[in-house]
Amino acid sequence: MPPFEVPEGDPFGPHNLPYGVFSRAGSQERTVGVRLGDHVLDAGAAAVALGSPYAALLARPTLNPLLAAGRTAWSDVRRALTAWVTVPSHQETIAPFLHPLSSVTLRLPFEVADYVDFYASENHARNVGQIFRPDAEDSLTPNWKHLPIGYHGRSGTVVVSGTDVVRPSGQRKAPGDPAPVFGPSVRLDIEAEVGFVVGVPSRLGRPVALEDFREHVFGLCLLNDWSARDIQAWEYVPLGPFLGKSFATSVSAWITPLDALEEARVAPPERTHPLLPYLDDSEEEPGGYDLRISVAINGHVVSEPPFSTMYWTAAQQLAHMTVNGASLRTGDLYGSGTVSGAEPAQRGSLLELTWNGREPLELPDGKRTFLEDGDVVTLSAWAPGANGVRVGLGEVTGRIVAD
Amino acid sequence: MPPFEVPEGDPFGPHNLPYGVFSRAGSQERTVGVRLGDHVLDAGAAAVALGSPYAALLARPTLNPLLAAGRTAWSDVRRALTAWVTVPSHQETIAPFLHPLSSVTLRLPFEVADYVDFYASENHARNVGQIFRPDAEDSLTPNWKHLPIGYHGRSGTVVVSGTDVVRPSGQRKAPGDPAPVFGPSVRLDIEAEVGFVVGVPSRLGRPVALEDFREHVFGLCLLNDWSARDIQAWEYVPLGPFLGKSFATSVSAWITPLDALEEARVAPPERTHPLLPYLDDSEEEPGGYDLRISVAINGHVVSEPPFSTMYWTAAQQLAHMTVNGASLRTGDLYGSGTVSGAEPAQRGSLLELTWNGREPLELPDGKRTFLEDGDVVTLSAWAPGANGVRVGLGEVTGRIVAD
Missing domain, CATH: 2.30.30.230 (Fumarylacetoacetase, N-terminal domain)
Structure with missing residues (x-):
């Protein structure tokens, strides 16, 4: 034995x-x-x-x-x-x-160098567009199908799964309010994402090509991009999200090497727009990953976002992030953006799941629009492996505590 | 002797x-x-x-x-x-x-942890508003007078004065173009800023109060936030600047301790809007600094932005950056935002100095709208000290090299 x-x-x-x-x-x-x-x-x-x-x-x-x-x-x-x-x-x-x-x-499994967050799910971007710009001709911004939109986040507040998340305070202002008010966020949300971990640095001034993705990226983790929607809404024009996101980003304790995920590689969704050469992956090996994510609040599964639906791949994101010559460092982390599938039960944020609070979720312990103090959010995932055996990606969990 | x-x-x-x-x-x-x-x-x-x-x-x-x-x-x-x-x-x-x-x-004098860039000059924000939204009722966004707008930048590409800056390539698309094109930026710009260097960390979940600014911030440097305006214009809606900024940020080699700048402290401009308590510095010691900046291209001075005109102070920026509980680390760096005075010859970017390229600068070696390959940009500054002796802040310089 x-x-x-x-x-x-x-x-x-x-x-x-x-x-x-x-x-x-x-x-x-x-x-x-x-x-x-x-x-x-x-x-x-x-x-x-x-x-x-x-x-x-x-x-x-x-x-x-x-x-x-x-x-x-x-x-x-x-x-x-x-x-x-x-x-x-x-x-x-x-x-x-x-x-x-x-x-x-x-x-926390590695020292985070720079942290970038993308916005690569077409379903998510369309849902957000429909919620916030219901009268717009196209729910996507004009650049969305031409480049993977991203922004830098705060690497110093990336925390490991299990770390409590203090409800952030900040300014918020509803459109009709005469002035902003200050207080704890009342629209605290999650974003179910996958994070990619850079191993090998690159030189300043030298872009990393699509096909060099696997030379630089070691593996992936689960990532919860906690978001205070009310703080974000008031602050984000014109320079993007800041305090609405920077209070905490949780990652799973386990980094799964790309080598363990060979069986999970899939082609990304069909591209609807021609891509510039540095992003054109039509001749590359499949750049998507078939990761089955599950989102639970207090143990009750509320959504199952499929990572295979992501429009932009991690290789495209890496190529884009460096095409201006920006260098990579060991420990750079980039998030995929919220993973949302086409179905309502596949949405990766409460913003989408409750359609901006208008359609509350029914949980065993009551209704939810956004997160309440004491709520425990757990993202978990697995990927198909050889011979039908799953590759576990572990979980990232966090509990909301009052300010 | x-x-x-x-x-x-x-x-x-x-x-x-x-x-x-x-x-x-x-x-x-x-x-x-x-x-x-x-x-x-x-x-x-x-x-x-x-x-x-x-x-x-x-x-x-x-x-x-x-x-x-x-x-x-x-x-x-x-x-x-x-x-x-x-x-x-x-x-x-x-x-x-x-x-x-x-x-x-x-x-590079310190290891940069997180890098944040603000947008704290009212003159700069109004100039940018007038250039890009000429028909808007107010050249400032509604949040501008209520909070110091900021975003995270790329700390891995902060370089020391003297480092060459490779002209970044990227996507750009003029409003009338049918699709984006790819190539070297043709609207490469500078932003004359002051950078503040955090020494003492703070705990996650614990905001840093206005009056604790000097317990956490060690000193300041000069900072050039190189900006590719064409890349930025196409990418920045809705999540803010990314590749238009992330290729390089230059800082001076010398960090001036706040203790050397006691004589340079001045009151910031009068506040036109009431501030929420965490930003209200009306009872605090003067939070501004009288720093006299000079911007030169190939040795020819093109602008002299006065830092004393900044609407938001470094102490307010620190209080805002942490009010959601985001923690500080040793080596965090935050930029003031472009420093622009009220006069045309006090503007801190070529975007403003040439009014978006419509009014070229006349330099001894020819006209300039944006930067050309080979151009050397040098920001230098001094502050008033005791007995009329200047406190030198050194310089931050960089040369543009072709991709």
């Missing part, structure tokens, strides 16, 4: 192996962990015990050194880890370094 | 003592320097030679440890430095650690 076993079909089996950073009970010390079933492997300690050269990348308090190491190293480390958790002789060596997930504290 | 002397009235005399980071000729090693006249003092080496306890803050490759040390340490270190450069016995000890500025390479 092997020293440990992951049940067959477990979404966190040896086919997955996402990376995180954890601390053991009673310790503040951080180290890289790899999830295996309901355990986390202290990957650095295992590497040291096995005399692996990858100890230098894994016995570290953050994923950044591994992120910076590049695609060849990413593949080599993954191959090594796969052997450690599947070959019986290695299994015996690493068994002491497996800790039950329930016994550890998961940390 | 003392071992070194700074000419009387020199704007970089012992009353100033701005901080930077430099490398000696032929070396990549970085260390903290303090400017004295046309020399830079290796402050860490001097501290070690004098047995100073501040060696731990100064013998470092970046200003971040000093920034994080807090106001009491900032004052103590400044007092020590003042003694080192003025007391004869100390002067002899530190003389070997003074290097001619011409012999060193100046580096």
Whole structure:
């Protein structure tokens, strides 16, 4: 009998192996962990015990050194880890370094450099357009089909799943009000997104081509772009969202390497407009990912947004973000934008799910337009893997606490 | 005769003592320097030679440890430095650690955490409004007088003065064009700004009050927020500037501590609208700074924007930026927004100086609407000090190079 076993079909089996950073009970010390079933492997300690050269990348308090190491190293480390958790002789060596997930504290897995947020779901953009500009001829702005719209967010307030979110205060002003008022946001919302994590930097002045996406991007996580709609509405013209978003952005504790998601690659939706060459992916390998997201409030699923519906791919977003010569750094994080499918039950924000509060959701504990204090929001997701086995993407969760 | 002397009235005399980071000729090693006249003092080496306890803050490759040390340490270190450069016995000890500025390479003085850019000049905002919305009833957006409008920029592309700026490429589309085209920006501009550098972090969920500005902000620098107007115009609705700004932001090599600018404090312009309590500075000490900026293209001065005209102060910007609970980190940088005075010759961008290209500038080497390849833009500034002696703020310069 092997020293440990992951049940067959477990979404966190040896086919997955996402990376995180954890601390053991009673310790503040951080180290890289790899999830295996309901355990986390202290990957650095295992590497040291096995005399692996990858100890230098894994016995570290953050994923950044591994992120910076590049695609060849990413593949080599993954191959090594796969052997450690599947070959019986290695299994015996690493068994002491497996800790039950329930016994550890998961940390922010990497130091976030720049954080950018996109707006890449056509369904989401059309819903928002219809809600806020009901009389407009086209619910999309004229640039939407020509470039992936994005903006920079606050990297210093990216927090790991499980961190409480303090309800932000700020200015708001309804159209008829004579002056703005100040107070806690009364329209606190979520945005269900996927975040992409940059590993390999690029040089200032040198764009990154579409086809180099996998050389720079290590993996992905789940991301909740908490949004105070009332603060945002009053502040965002003309320079975009600021305090309506900057109070917190939550990411999942596990970064799933792109290498674990090969089976999930799909073609993006058909393009309705010709694309400029730097964004034209018609000759590229499929740039979409079939990720099945679930949004729950207090344990009750309210939406299941399908990531495969995103109009702009992560590779296109990377190419666009750098086409002006802006450089990448290890730890750059970019969000996909709210994921909303075509169906009402696939919308990734309460703004859309309740149609700006006009159609409240019926939850077991009462109606919701926007979030109430004490609400716990959990995004979770999985992707199809080989042989019908799911690749688990974990979850990102957060509880709203009063100011 | 003392071992070194700074000419009387020199704007970089012992009353100033701005901080930077430099490398000696032929070396990549970085260390903290303090400017004295046309020399830079290796402050860490001097501290070690004098047995100073501040060696731990100064013998470092970046200003971040000093920034994080807090106001009491900032004052103590400044007092020590003042003694080192003025007391004869100390002067002899530190003389070997003074290097001619011409012999060193100046580096980015601190690691930039988050970068935020504001929009705080009423003259600038009105000029932009009149240029782009000539038919609007009010050239300011309705929120402008109620909050300091800001957005996050790209911290990874903040570069030190002297770094070449590659002309960015991107999408642009004139209103009559059927589709966007791609190519190098043809409307490359500057924005003359002042940048504020955060030293002491704050806790997530805890706003920083107006009166705590000086506990968190260490000092200021000059900042050129390079802007590709054509890229920006096509991309910025609805989420704000992105690639039109993210290719480069240049900062001066010297960070002037707020302690050197006590004589330059002035009241901001009279407020025309009542302010919410968290922004109401009517009972505070003067929050403005009388900084005299000069903008030169290829050595020819084209504008002299007065910072004292800024409607929103740096303290108000800090209070606003954190009022939603967003936390500060050591190394956060925020720009004032383009500084434009009331007079045409005080405008801080070519957009305004040429009224969107309609009134070209006459330079000795020809007409300019926007920047041409090879143009060198230099912002410099000084502030009034005690006894009529200027406090030099140095310069931020950059040359445009073809893509």
